[in-house]
Amino acid sequence: MAYQAPKGTRDVTPAESYRWQYVEELIRKTTARYGFREVRTPVIEHTELFLRSVGDTTDVVQKEMYTFNDKGGRSITLKPEGTAGTVRMFVEHGLFAETMPLKVYYLNCPVFRYERPQAGRLREHHQFGVECFGAPEPSADAEVIAMAWDIFTAMGARDLTVKLNSIGCPKCRDRYQAALKAYLAAHRDELCEDCQVRLEKNPLRVLDCKVESCKKINTHAPHTMDYVCDECRTHMDKLRGYLDAVGIPYEMDPMLVRGLDYYTRTVFEIVSGAAGAQGTLCGGGRYDGLVRQIGGPEVAAVGFGLGIERLLLYLDQLGVEVPKPEPVDVLIFGMGDGERQKAFELVNGLRKLGYAADTDHVGRSVKANFKYAGKTEAKHVLVIGESELTAGKGNIKVMATGEQIEVSLTAKDIAETIGGNQNE
RNA sequence: GUGGGCGUAGUUCAGCCUGGUUAGAAUGUCAGAUUGUGGCUCUGAAGGUCGUGGGUUCGAAUCCCGUCGCCCACCCCA
Numbered sequence: 001m002a003y004q005a006p007k008g009t010r011d012v013t014p015a016e017s018y019r020w021q022y023v024e025e026l027i028r029k030t031t032a033r034y035g036f037r038e039v040r041t042p043v044i045e046h047t048e049l050f051l052r053s054v055g056d057t058t059d060v061v062q063k064e065m066y067t068f069n070d071k072g073g074r075s076i077t078l079k080p081e082g083t084a085g086t087v088r089m090f091v092e093h094g095l096f097a098e099t100m101p102l103k104v105y106y107l108n109c110p111v112f113r114y115e116r117p118q119a120g121r122l123r124e125h126h127q128f129g130v131e132c133f134g135a136p137e138p139s140a141d142a143e144v145i146a147m148a149w150d151i152f153t154a155m156g157a158r159d160l161t162v163k164l165n166s167i168g169c170p171k172c173r174d175r176y177q178a179a180l181k182a183y184l185a186a187h188r189d190e191l192c193e194d195c196q197v198r199l200e201k202n203p204l205r206v207l208d209c210k211v212e213s214c215k216k217i218n219t220h221a222p223h224t225m226d227y228v229c230d231e232c233r234t235h236m237d238k239l240r241g242y243l244d245a246v247g248i249p250y251e252m253d254p255m256l257v258r259g260l261d262y263y264t265r266t267v268f269e270i271v272s273g274a275a276g277a278q279g280t281l282c283g284g285g286r287y288d289g290l291v292r293q294i295g296g297p298e299v300a301a302v303g304f305g306l307g308i309e310r311l312l313l314y315l316d317q318l319g320v321e322v323p324k325p326e327p328v329d330v331l332i333f334g335m336g337d338g339e340r341q342k343a344f345e346l347v348n349g350l351r352k353l354g355y356a357a358d359t360d361h362v363g364r365s366v367k368a369n370f371k372y373a374g375k376t377e378a379k380h381v382l383v384i385g386e387s388e389l390t391a392g393k394g395n396i397k398v399m400a401t402g403e404q405i406e407v408s409l410t411a412k413d414i415a416e417t418i419g420g421n422q423n424e
Numbered sequence: 425g426u427g428g429g430c431g432u433a434g435u436u437c438a439g440c441c442u443g444g445u446u447a448g449a450a451u452g453u454c455a456g457a458u459u460g461u462g463g464c465u466c467u468g469a470a471g472g473u474c475g476u477g478g479g480u481u482c483g484a485a486u487c488c489c490g491u492c493g494c495c496c497a498c499c500c501c502a
Contacts, residue, residue: 004493059500063425081502111502116425118496127502194499208500259501269502280502307502335460366460374462385460397461404461 008115008123010309018325019312020108026154027107027128034147036103036130041085043110047075052293053084055261057202064113078112081260082129082305083287084294090133091296100134100299108308120278120310129284129305133291136300138235141266141286142242144304148270148282149248155311156320160281162243162250163269166236167204167257168228170264170289176227177203187217204257223254232265239266262287266302272314281314282306326356327377330396330418333360333369334384342409343384349411355418373399380418384409 005011012020031038047067054061066078079085086104089095095102108126117123130147132140145162152160168176181203188196192211199206207218225236243250250268258267267285284304291299315322332347334340343359350357358378360369366383373381381397388394388409395404396417407417 007493064500113501115500116498117494118498121501125502129502211499277497278502283502305502310502365455367456367462368454370462372462378462381461383460395461399462402462 006123008117010122010124019315019322020308021325022322023155023308023311023315024107027105027151030147030151030154031105031130034103034143036105036132036147039086039089039104039106041079041082041089041106041109043078044076045079045085045088047077049084049088049294050077050080053087053262053290054081058259058261060113060259064115066112066114079109080113081111082106082109082127083131083260083262083290083303086129086131087290087294087296087301090131090299091291091294096134096291096296096299101140102133103130104133105130111307118277120307120313122309125310126308127305128308129303131301131303133301134299135302136288138239138266139242140300141235141239141268141302142246142248144284144302145243145250145268146246146248148284148304148306152270152281155315156318157272157314158318160270160272162248163253163256163271164236164240164250165224165253165256165267166228166232166265167224167263167267167285168232168265172227172229172232176222176224179222179227180204180206183221184217190214190217202261205259207255207257208259218255224257225252225254228265235265258283258285262290262293264288268304270306278310278313281310327379328356328358329378330355330357330380330382330414331359331369331373331376331378332357332382332384332414333364334389335366336386339384339386339389342389343382346382346409346411346414350415353411353415355415382407382414 047065050061050065056062060080065080068076070076086106090102105128107128109129110124111127112124114123115121130144132144149160149162167173181199184191184195184199184203184206188199190213191199191206192209192214195206195209195211195214198209206214207221209215209218225233228236240250253269256267256269258269263285265286265288268283269280270282271279272281273279282304283306284302286300286302288298288300291297291301330347330350332343332350334343340359347357347359360372364372369383370381372378377399379399381399382394383397384394392409393406394409396407396414397404405417407413
């Protein structure tokens with residue numbers, strides 16, 4: 001093999017692109033109903049942006065970013081997640097001065113992380129994400145969760161769980177971190193090596209550790225929810241009320257902390273047991289301090305991101321059937337040069353009338369063309385030979401029944417014969 | 425970064441342990457089975473530097489070593 005796609009990247013071949021288009025369409029319809037508008041930001045950003053937002057102690061920033069110097073000596077990074085660039089756009093264009101809230105989404109945003117690839121984890125993947133700016137009320141948290149939930153259920157998802165937690169705000173988080181640190185320090189020797197480092201740098205992340213010994217210790221660790229301030233507690237209570245009101249099931253998960261530094265108060269994930277090792281289909285939360293951190297005013301915000309490849313993999317494992325693209329309405333082909341030209345002309349006319357029509361570019365025999373029509377599930381076939389061309393009439397074959405119907409060789413008559421155009 | 429599995433036609437794989445004439449199957453592609461009509465069936469054709477480099481041997485897809493790549497899991501995350 002001469003060339004291969006780089007490790008951890010994937011092609012979307014014509015045989016599978018319809019699956020992408022299906023989820024894209026569903027997502028666009030849902031975002032429209034929720035009042036979100038699309039944004040597009042560059043694939044590259046200044047490295048500094050991610051250090052400031054995602055956080056320089058996170059794994060993502062420390063060891064997973066594609067960072068390089070461009071020819072002007074600037075440090076540039078391929079975005080490892082979608083929120084930072086969106087927030088940068090929000091601040092750079094002064095969008096905070098407009099009517100709030102500002103509800104935006106990005107779709108098929110390429111995201112890069114240098115990791116060892118495995119099922120449901122790539123070095124380049126594509127995210128759908130939403131951000132709701134200027135909405136401090138917990139109903140905004142509930143809205144984005146509801147939207148993700150809607151998208152999943154509309155696709156036929158089953159066995160999903162919303163996991164929810166609050167990691168507090170800057171006011172109460174110090175109090176919690178102190179308590180957690182004190183608790184963990186007492187068990188320092190039992191923690192894994194990584195966690196001993198985390199204990200100093202970012203103790204919250206110890207809660208996320210999957211090592212057995214650490215998990216054991218974590219079961220008795222203080223819970224964030226027991227330390228949050230009154231405002232944060234009220235925020236979570238209200239959020240739960242909203243979710244209850246619309247019947248979205250969730251479970252509180254005191255171990256849920258998430259790996260990006262910008263979160264405040266609400267953090268959530270939507271997870272599936274069916275999705276293999278990569279169970280997290282969607283992750284997000286509130287990040288009230290981020291806009292200010294990036295140089296804007298104090299603006300509350302909440303959002304989430306989900307990976308399209310992982311979603312597609314999940315649907316696949318669930319056995320969800322994605323509707324296949326419609327086959328062509330009619331295949332018209334001619335047997336000699338004059339007939340081929342007539343076929344070309346008719347196909348052109350039918351396309352202008354809104355039909356999916358096609359002709360033969362390979363030079364196949366009549367038999368082969370019918371075989372081709374059968375394979376591609378073309379709905380109708382019209383053969384133009386010498387006699388048809390001179391008579392100006394031909395027979396259209398309805399492939400499903402084998403029935404033949406006489407038509408005059410005009411796009412209009414063919415259109416009327418094959419019926420309503422499904423592809424308008 | 426750590427651990428495990430695997431690299432043979434376009435695709436899915438057999439053959440490898442117990443080295444031996446032109447490396448197989450299925451599927452897909454193309455062509456035929458009386459004159460211009462598909463799906464089923466039958467026949468035929470095309471398609472492979474056996475990932476790659478070296479070693480052992482009279483002889484290597486097969487045994488040994490290196491290397492590259494892919495997959496899966498851990499970590500982390502979508």
